[in-house]
Amino acid sequence: MIRFLGNIEAKTDAKGRVFIPAGFRRQLQSASEERLVLRKDVFQDCLVLYPESVWFKTQNQLRKRLNKWNAKHQEIFRQFVSDAEIMVPDGNGRILLPKRYLQMADIQSDVRFIGVDNTIEIWAKEKTEQPFMNPEEFSEALQEILGDEEDWEEEEDE
Numbered sequence: 001m002i003r004f005l006g007n008i009e010a011k012t013d014a015k016g017r018v019f020i021p022a023g024f025r026r027q028l029q030s031a032s033e034e035r036l037v038l039r040k041d042v043f044q045d046c047l048v049l050y051p052e053s054v055w056f057k058t059q060n061q062l063r064k065r066l067n068k069w070n071a072k073h074q075e076i077f078r079q080f081v082s083d084a085e086i087m088v089p090d091g092n093g094r095i096l097l098p099k100r101y102l103q104m105a106d107i108q109s110d111v112r113f114i115g116v117d118n119t120i121e122i123w124a125k126e127k128t129e130q131p132f133m134n135p136e137e138f139s140e141a142l143q144e145i146l147g148d149e150e151d152w153e154e155e156e157d158e
Helices: 022-030 052-065 070-080 101-104 135-145 150-158
Strands: 003-011 017-018 034-040 045-050 082-089 095-097 109-115 119-124
Touching: 003 022, 034 052, 034 101, 045 052, 045 082, 052 070, 070 082
Parallel strands: none
Antiparallel strands: 003 109, 017 095, 034 045, 034 082, 045 119, 109 119
């Protein structure tokens, strides 16, 4: 299973092409992932690159929760998949970010690739200059989510 980790700056060229960071490319190659799926993030103004296998798992997970015969559910599914596009890196490891995606994420030239679990986010660099959460809010949220230390010791033993 792929787990991306890293925070790497890059630049798009005049055509919107950008090099996928070498570490991420190596992980994709070792997992035999040749195709990626690009879509705008549902919650944030960034783009998300899914390895194709991760995209299909995500799409299947959504499909299982939606009723094909419910009009609202069909709209949700249609919106999710219609905003996606297949990307195939060229021989140099570049992908072309279409202009509409660059506009959606307010990307001019400088970008930041952030490995987030099994996906890669692409942000306009200036949007990542400040923390995503203030440090106090972040530590409080982690404390609330992670709970007591005793719970973690039990999980490690399993």
